[in-house]
Each structure stands twice: as C-alpha cells, then as structure tokens.
Amino acid sequence: xxxxxxxxxxxxxxxxxxxxxxxxxxxxxxxxxxxxxxxxxxxxxxxxxxxxxxxxxxxxxxxxxxxxxxxxxxxxxxxxxxxxxxxxxxxxxxxxxxxxxxxxxxxxxxxxxxxxxxxxxxxxxxxxxxxxxxxxxxxxxxxxxxxxxxxxxxxxxxxxxxxxxxxxxxxxxxxxxxxxxxxxxxxxxxxxxxxxxxxxxxxxxxxxxxxxxxxxxxxxxxxxxxxxxxxxxxxxxxxxxxxxxxxxxxxxxxxxxxxxxxxxxxxxxxxxxxxxxxxxxxxxxxxxxxxxxxxxxxxxxxxxxxxxxxxxxxxxxxxxxxxxxxxxxxxxxxxxxxxxxxxxxxxxxxxxxxxxxxxxxxxxxxxxxxxxxxxxxxxxxxxxxxxxxxxxxxxxxxxxxxxxxxxxxxxxxxxxxxxxxxxxxxxxxxxxxxxxxxxxxxxxxxxxxxxxxxxxxxxxxxxxxxxxxxxxxxxxxxxxxxxxxxxxxxxxxxxxxxxxxxxxxxxxxxxxxxxxxxxxxxxxxxxxx
Numbered sequence: 001x002x003x004x005x006x007x008x009x010x011x012x013x014x015x016x017x018x019x020x021x022x023x024x025x026x027x028x029x030x031x032x033x034x035x036x037x038x039x040x041x042x043x044x045x046x047x048x049x050x051x052x053x054x055x056x057x058x059x060x061x062x063x064x065x066x067x068x069x070x071x072x073x074x075x076x077x078x079x080x081x082x083x084x085x086x087x088x089x090x091x092x093x094x095x096x097x098x099x100x101x102x103x104x105x106x107x108x109x110x111x112x113x114x115x116x117x118x119x120x121x122x123x124x125x126x127x128x129x130x131x132x133x134x135x136x137x138x139x140x141x142x143x144x145x146x147x148x149x150x151x152x153x154x155x156x157x158x159x160x161x162x163x164x165x166x167x168x169x170x171x172x173x174x175x176x177x178x179x180x181x182x183x184x185x186x187x188x189x190x191x192x193x194x195x196x197x198x199x200x201x202x203x204x205x206x207x208x209x210x211x212x213x214x215x216x217x218x219x220x221x222x223x224x225x226x227x228x229x230x231x232x233x234x235x236x237x238x239x240x241x242x243x244x245x246x247x248x249x250x251x252x253x254x255x256x257x258x259x260x261x262x263x264x265x266x267x268x269x270x271x272x273x274x275x276x277x278x279x280x281x282x283x284x285x286x287x288x289x290x291x292x293x294x295x296x297x298x299x300x301x302x303x304x305x306x307x308x309x310x311x312x313x314x315x316x317x318x319x320x321x322x323x324x325x326x327x328x329x330x331x332x333x334x335x336x337x338x339x340x341x342x343x344x345x346x347x348x349x350x351x352x353x354x355x356x357x358x359x360x361x362x363x364x365x366x367x368x369x370x371x372x373x374x375x376x377x378x379x380x381x382x383x384x385x386x387x388x389x390x391x392x393x394x395x396x397x398x399x400x401x402x403x404x405x406x407x408x409x410x411x412x413x414x415x416x417x418x419x420x421x422x423x424x425x426x427x428x429x430x431x432x433x434x435x436x437x438x439x440x441x442x443x444x445x446x447x448x449x450x451x452x453x454x455x456x457x458x459x460x461x462x463x464x465x466x467x468x469x470x471x472x473x474x475x476x477x478x479x480x481x482x483x484x485x486x487x488x489x490x491x492x493x494x495x496x497x498x499x500x501x502x503x504x505x506x507x508x509x510x511x512x513x514x515x516x517x518x519x520x521x522x523x524x525x526x527x528x529x
Contacts, residue, residue, distance in 0.1 A: 038264065043134055093118035153475075156475075171220050177284045184217050186210075215472075345467065409505035414432050415433075443504070
C-alpha cells in the first residue's frame with residue numbers, strides 16, 4: 001500500500017487542481033483581514049461633537065433653533081467661562097424647562113453664581129455632526145466611555161482566540177471543509193446582526209461570535225491549502241498571506257466609498273456567503289480523511305485530483321496508508337518536556353505574541369495620528385506586499401532564522417526612531433514608520449512557516465494551535481496598550497513596541513535553522529536539529 005505522499009506525487013503535488021483550490025480559498029484572506037482591521041474605520045473619530053443640556057431638544061424645537069444655534073447657546077458660554085473645557089465631556093449644570101426664554105435661555109442658572117457658569121459631567125446627551133459615521137457616535141463611545149472602543153477590538157480578538165481552540169478542534173474531528181463552510185455562514189450572519197445591533201452589548205456579543213467564526217474560516221482554509229500540496233510546496237503558506245494584505249489594501253477604498261459604519265460592516269461580511277458555493281468545488285482534505293480511517297473516500301478524491309491535473313493514478317491502488325499518526329491526547333507538557341522542544345515553544349509563543357501586538361498596534365495607530373486616514377492606511381497596506389516576495393526570494397537562500405531576526409530588529413529600530421522624529425517633517429516620520437510596518441509583517445509571516453517546521457508530526461497541529469493562540473492574546477492587549485498609553489504620550493506605544501521587537505529579534509536567533517531539512521517526524525528528530 002502506498003503512502004499518501006507517494007500517491008500525491010503521482011497525482012501532482014501542485015497541479016491545476018491545487019492551484020484552483022488555492023486561489024478560491026485564498027479569497028478568505030481578503031475578508032478575514034478586513035474584519036481584523038475594520039475597527040480603524042468602524043471606530044473612527046466622529047468629528048465635532050458636543051454635550052446637550054437636558055431639555056435642550058424640546059426648547060430647540062419650540063424656539064425653532066438650528067443645531068448651530070443650539071450649540072452657540074450651550075457650548076459658547078461654557079467656553080467663555082472656562083478655557084480649559086471643550087464642551088464635549090462637560091456641560092452647563094442647568095436644565096431648560098418650559099419657562100426658558102428662546103432669546104436668553106441662560107438668563108438664570110440652575111445653581112451657582114452668575115459670574116461663573118456651573119459645570120456638570122456629560123451623561124449620554126451628546127450631539128454629533130456625523131451621527132452614524134462610526135460606532136463611536138452610534139453608541140456614545142466618547143469621554144468616560146472611550147475605553148469601550150478598545151474593548152470592542154479586544155472582544156474581536158477574544159473571538160479569534162476562542163475560534164482557534166473550538167473550531168480548530170472541530171475541524172480535526174468533523175472535517176476541514178464542513179467547519180470552513182459553517183464558519184463562513186457564521187461570519188455572514190453575525191456580521192449582519194452586528195451592523196443592526198440596537199445596543200452596544202448586543203454589538204459586542206455578535207462581534208465576538210464573528211471573530212470566532214472568522215478565525216475558523218482563515219484557519220481551515222490555510223490548513224486545507226497546505227494539506228493538498230506536496231511537502232516541497234511549503235512556501236504556499238507564505239503566498240496565501242498576500243491575500244491577507246490585499247484585504248488591508250482594499251479596506252480603505254470600501255470605507256471611503258461607504259459613509260456609514262453599518263455599510264462598511266455589511267460590505268466586509270456579506271461576501272462570506274459567496275464562499276458557501278465552494279461546497280461544490282472544494283473537496284474534503286484527503287489527509288484528514290485518512291486520519292479518520294476513510295481511505296476509500298480519500299482515494300476517490302486523489303483520483304479526481306489526478307484527473308484534473310492531467311495525471312493518471314494507478315488502478316491497482318486500493319488503499320492508502322498514512323505513515324504518521326497523531327498523538328491521541330497531546331498536552332502542553334509534551335511541548336516542554338525536552339530541552340530543545342521547551343526552548344522552541346517558549347520562543348515561538350513570545351514571537352507570536354510580539355508580532356501580533358506590534359502589527360495590530362501599528363495598524364490601529366493610523367486611526368489616532370491624524371492625516372489622511374484612507375491614504376495612509378492604503379499606503380501602509382501596500383508596503384506589506386513586498387514582504388511576501390522578500391521572504392520567497394531570501395528564505396531558500398539564507399534560511400529562516402536571519403529574516404526572522406532581522407524583521408524584528410529593523411521593526412524595533414524603526415519604531416524607536418519614529419517615536420522621536422519631530423512632527424514638522426511628516427514625510428520622514430511616515431517613511432520610517434512604514435519601514436517598521438514592512439519589517440514586522442515579514443516577522444509575522446515567517447513565524448507561520450517556522451512554527452510548523454519546528455514541531456514533530458505527532459505534535460504539529462497542537463503545537464501550532466497553542467503557540468498561535470498567543471497571537472490572539474497580543475491582539476486582545478494591543479488596543480488597550482495603544483490607546484491608553486497614547487493618551488499619556490502619543491508615541492509611547494512605539495517605544496514599548498521597539499523594546500518587545502528587539503528582545504524577540506535576539507531570541508529567535510536561538511532557534512535551529514530549518515532550511516533544506518525534512519520536517520521532523522518525532523520529538524527525537526527535533527532534539528537533533
């Protein structure tokens with residue numbers, strides 16, 4: 001009985017069939033990255049806003065004021081009385097009733113002296129110039145509620161984390177393509193509910209679920225693509241990242257053309273329903289079928305692959321064997337029991353955490369530094385494209401470890417320089433920051449490949465899932481770290497990013513080089529790397 005790899009070589013390791021499946025499933029990267037980075041546009045600053053005095057809406061309607069006139073009566077006196085306030089998070093401590101005058105509504109204060117207008121904190125009476133432009137204005141995520149915007153992104157990443165474990169397990173048990181299709185359906189349905197959520201609590205619940213299903217689509221499409229190609233085609237995992245970058249590039253165009261956050265949310269969610277058509281063109285992973293003792297179905301799919309590739313599978317094949325079986329119940333102890341495995345696991349966990357934290361932090365930073373958000377976001381996404389090509393060109397020549405380390409070191413230096421460059425040379429500041437974004441993208445893409453190459457077959461799925469979960473933990477922390485530290489000093493997050501990346505760049509040099517070697521089959525193979 002031939003092994004699966006032997007049958008795959010005969011059927012074609014990367015023929016017409018695999019290229020078609022690769023192209024179709026790679027589109028998932030576009031929708032997933034749009035979901036991943038959407039908070040930059042869903043949560044953009046709502047423009048000018050101010051706090052409305054209780055009773056002002058009724059008085060404004062009775063007096064026939066425009067919004068501008070109402071603002072002049074409520075905010076200007078406040079500014080004249082105290083130059084340190086803005087009228088956004090404070091209001092005059094008065095209540096306008098039926099007796100208030102249309103010409104002099106502030107003739108009498110509710111309390112306090114006539115010479116100094118009394119103040120009170122604003123409590124949910126904000127008026128926005130662009131009321132439906134973002135979730136900030138939709139759910140009043142301003143002033144004391146500003147931290148809830150950080151929470152919305154953290155909840156999304158928490159969904160990613162849950163999806164990695166729940167749907168990762170489900171894909172191993174019930175099949176790759178089934179979980180992929182159910183995840184696509186879940187992303188679409190939850191995305192619609194998010195767009196029409198009547199309150200912030202419901203928004204968070206279904207944003208969490210959309211993140212969970214979104215991670216299911218990205219994870220399973222990545223696994224299917226890598227499982228139907230030959231072992232010499234490992235770089236396909238790098239190429240699929242290009243479609244993730246394409247989503248980052250397309251997103252600002254969608255946000256520019258669609259003025260409301262609900263429209264943007266629907267535009268990045270509805271395409272997932274189209275992926276349900278893959279039911280008729282993308283088969284189950286034959287490797288997975290073999291692990292579930294479904295050799296006949298696997299062989300039938302392999303014959304179909306051979307036919308599409310213009311190859312011919314021997315009719316004598318009646319069964320396929322799979323040479324490597326998974327550990328029945330792998331645990332974290334299996335990853336740290338031996339010295340080399342322990343070192344690899346701890347370094348890779350830190351690398352995943354750092355790459356995700358810095359990458360997502362730099363993406364979201366574009367939303368708080370001013371400038372043309374759409375253009376800056378597009379340019380920062382476009383510079384990610386060369387990263388995949390640089391990896392493809394260099395990794396088979398100089399190996400994995402050097403690009404991995406250099407990506408982190410250059411990102412560290414770029415972040416530190418950007419933090420201390422003066423604001424009056426914005427072109428230089430933007431250029432250096434863009435270099436940092438390119439460098440951390442290289443590190444982020446390399447860790448995907450290196451992680452799978454440093455674990456034995458018996459622990460590979462579990463090891464990659466566990467280490468990559470630190471990626472989602474970094475994503476949960478990133479918005480709080482960015483927005484809260486930026487409130488102290490706008491560039492303080494960059495200094496933290498620089499320190500984290502520098503440490504990571506040094507640590508990855510301790511990993512073994514995997515260029516040109518076979519994937520390890522056992523823990524003993526890893527210890528001998």
